[in-house]
Amino acid sequence: MFDIYCPHCQEHREEEEFHASGEAHIARPLDPDNCTDKEWAEYIYFRKNPRGIHHELWVHAAGCRKFFNITRDTQTYEIKETYKVGQQPTVTE
């Protein structure tokens, strides 16, 4: 059970208040109609599965309902930082 700092509520909350929503920073292509099938497949299906630092999108589902990002170590489960959508991570390796 993670202890997650919600950057909107500005305090730690229990994991059961949150849902994970996959890899962070997956931007929707600006011109989908001109994407190749391969590019579109990359966008909708292909995700990193790193051992170590990973940036993830979470939502504070049972709290403020806001999405935000988590930098998490997938080996140790340490959460290195949380930051709002639109911001960039400071921990990248």
Next chain:
Amino acid sequence: MSDAIVEKTEVAAPVLIQVMNQVPAAGPRGESPLHHADLASVARQGNQQGGVTLQEVAFLGHLVIRGSIENSDFMSGAEKALGVALPGPLQSGQQGDVSVRWIAPDEWLVIVPGAEAFAMERALRDAMSGHVAVVNVSGGQTVINLSGANAREVLMKSTGYDVHDNNFPVGKVVTTTFAKSQAVIRRTGEQSWELVIRRSFADYLWLWLQDASKEFGLVVRT
């Protein structure tokens, strides 16, 4: 009954937002989410003393306000209509029988006496401008007041949120998990707490609270 934010005129200005008084003027009876539990009978026949006291405060006016804190017209307009400023994260405010709870960075829950919901919604809309929303959710949720020497322990059984004095002073508000549902929890006094719960989960939470309070003795008040 019908009322639009922009009054209908002969030239039929476009209706932007449909605002309606959802409460009948007189006659039709309403039934709160816990009506079927017949809390009045439980209050009469059940424990008169115990460590936990529960009371449903039914038929209040619940309004969700949405807007940006960077929109000063919104913030000042809301304060003007409510008589109290929109509070910051996890805080609440109260002015007379108007109370307001922070829910999210762009969301607050206002509770007023049931008959005043429509007037308050109009007052808010009149006073606020820009990208805002007001939603009447009076029928979709209810308020349960939980108090007593063991109220905190019942909360500890129900939510993973830390309800200790150090972390949850009077006036604080959190939206969090509650049993397998959710609640907006506000501390209203040293030994008293307010739960705002969703209508469809009310029966479940009533059963839960009875069960969780049993070892302390549950007193129901009307």
Next chain:
Amino acid sequence: MTQQNRLQSGGRIQRNKALSFSYNGKTFKGFEGDTLASAMLANGIDVVGRSFKYSRPRGIVAAGPEEPNAVLQLGATEATQVPNVRATQQELFDGLVSNATNGWPNADMDLMGYVGKMGGRMMPPGFYYKTFMYPQSLWDTYESFIRKAAGLGRSPLENDPDTYDHLNQHADVMIVGAGPAGLSAALQAARSGARVLIADEQSEFGGSLLHSNEQIDGKPAAQWVAETVAELSSFNNVIMLPRSTVNGYHDHNFLTIHQRCTDHISDRAPEGQVRQRLHRVRAKWVVLASGAHERPLVFGHNDVPGVMVASAVSIYVNRYAVAPGKELVLMTTNDGAYQTALDWANAGRKVIAIVDTRANPQGELIEKARTAGLKVITGSAVIDVQGSKRVTGVSVAPIDADGGRVTGSIDRLSCDTVASSGGWSPVIHLSCHTGSRPVWNDDVIGFLPGETVQRQLTAGSINGEFNLKGCLEQGTRMGAQAAVNAGFEANVDAPAATAAVIAQGPAMALFHIPHNKPTSRAPKQFVDFQNDVTAAGIELATREGFESIEHVKRYTAMGFGTDQGKLGNINGMAIAAKSLNKTIPETGTTIFRPNYTPITFGAIAGRHCGELFDPKRYSSMHKWHVENGAKFEDVGQWKRPWYFPQAGESMQDALNRECLATRESVGILDASTLGKIDIQGKDCREFLARVYTNAWAKLPVGKCRYGLMCGEDGMVFDDGVTSCLGENHFLMTTTTGGAARVLTWLELYHQTEWPELEVYFNTVTDQWSTLTVSGPNSRKLLAELTDDIDLDRDNFKFMDWREGTMAGVPARVFRISFTGELSYEINVQANYGLHVWEKLFEAGAKYNLTPYGTETMHILRAEKGFIIAGQDTDGSVHPYDLGMGWCVAQKKPFSYIGKRGMAREDCVRDNRKQLVGLKTKDPQAVIPEGAQAVKDPNQPIPMTMLGHVTSSYYSAFLGHSVAMGFVRDGLSRMGETVYYPLADGSVIEAEICSPIFLDPKGERQNV
């Protein structure tokens, strides 16, 4: 029976409080303060079970959670049966009923013994893999055989009448273990003002001090414990939990504690009390002071009842005033265990000999033993034990300096009790739970906690500190340190309570005692008592090529019992390592996983059982549905009326009646569970256009429109009607099950992709009761309840909505139809839903207003070919597959969600499965949903499947069945025949047709 092994004085038992208990149907006496194990030993009960594989008699060997044998079935009644209770951890109470769980028919007279002895030879390591793999069809037979024999106990056949509970705790400093280190830590942390939680599995705090003869601060240790506990009790920032096992240490300092609140009082919890609690603790800092378990030595027939771990003997003597025998032989590799012989002698029992594996041991305790006249045999070991149901003697032989072989002649000594000590294994289980790998330490001769990312400190013998003084000092320091780390002021150099240091010589790293025969031919030398794993078995495993300890464990089942190898694992690893010519760390470490000790299902479930297992959500009209005999269907967490049978009606009768009444007059459905989302803001239309496949830019105020929602892959995931309430105000409806998902979907795109769009979403699902009135008489019925809504067919058209009053209640009325009939959905604030519902029935009697449930709804919509997202879609179909291309806009400026996805090569190819209607040749035949279509039912199996049936019902109104399903290229195969071969061998023949079976022109809804 008398308590023949009870000592005349001493112990922490209450001799004036005699308790009676039963074991295997016989009644015995014990005292308050006893554990079940100490009371059994007091009464001379030697055999407490039979071993799993060889069915050998087994006795109590330990005094704590590491006990492998005394695992009993408790419970005076069927409903209060608890399997898997370690007698060493169960406090005695008056009336306790216990039974051995293995041994058949009982532990003493064991039929399995004969089978087992034969089976023993037939059950080498790897037995499961070698034997039970084939034939798989016999697994059920094997399983029941094994369970019966294996002593796993049995679960009660009746409901547990007691209450269990969860409690969420938050602590600044959580301390695991209340021995000398834990108590010292708690004291320091408490004084800092931090919120302290200290838990210990035993009935009282004190840990090893409860049976110690040592002194702290010049006082008996037990007195120091009492004073410390008293001081801790005086703090209101300290929570003390005895009888509470910290069972799991999870990520981010989340720990679970299994507290047994009333298990020590009676078979059932006293009225109003909770029997067990699971504490869910989030701690800022954790101090693990979980102590160490003494390691028995592995030698021939070391499982005969009467062979015990040395410290357990001391615990029974000192704490419970029970000497579990008369004549003791102690075998040790270290100084500490000499205390057991001293305790035994002090109790007036005879010490036959202390057998020390070391050639020349020197130390304070050894001197003490010698001074007390105890016989010490050095450089020797107990290589074999005599006796079957009780030790009668031992074989002692000299061994070489590294304990590798027997070097001389064998002596026989008579005795009835053997205590052994191979040193101590730190209890590192919790530190392993979050993935930290333990580290071997040659000085400690054991594994120590490894590096961790948790905010965790350790103190005491978990660190290999086996001296009382050191434990007190570490605890004091770590308690203060934890408080400081958690943000409180504390002195990390504060003085600790003092204790004398007992000078000890070095211990010998010896685990497996040699025999004069090779291990494979020597008497059985048990490593894991629960799974009957022997030293020979482990050597065999390594010879068969299992080199990693994790593989050896799985092959031999070592450590797989309910004791999780607390006593045996290190010995087993040492034997494997030696056999492989490797060091222990080279052989690999073993990782412990939660839970530390078994936990009851009751504690895991807490209050989340029975009615409270999962929330049941109800609409405002639920009470009416119940009173009117509805059968309910679960839709997500909602309880929805399924159908409303009348007296004597079958389900099909009821459905036929409900359908006909709706088609011929008027029916009513409680549709309150539909998801409803209020959308406000100037960019509502743009947002809707991006998330729905069709156009929204020009929908006027007062109008409704159906929309399909797709994922980025182009596949349909939800649908519903959205109404334009105002230029900047829409009300979206979703499927009942999709409500939360759709709202999250909208928020996801709004928050992460299009924050510039000015729009707010709020759920109003619970705000509105939705009453769907459907049928040719619905307009007439509504007219009786409203005087301000113009229901005229031309003024209030299909797909319009109006605001007005219904039965005196402000309402929104939507003229939309999921039945194909003239139909209205009435939304009123949920407080008034039942009122309006009842008024409709008052006025509707003359129209035979008929309530219908979800099943009739399904039939009525299927007659019309309307899909249900989630039933007729499964995440692999796009709108064109559904024949719903009419709902897909091609010219919207923004490339909405799903557009690009459904244009992918695979989505536009021929030969996709498409949704079609299916008309059975036999009009009465109803194809089962899920049935697979084939072109030729006579083709060999496996047949080529063309698609499956998604919706299928009998239509009373049409007089024949109606079905929808996927067929490959179905839309261009109208009129063709497909076959549905069923499991029973029959075949249903059906013609591919339009899914719209009723009123294809839509005239009924436009009246």
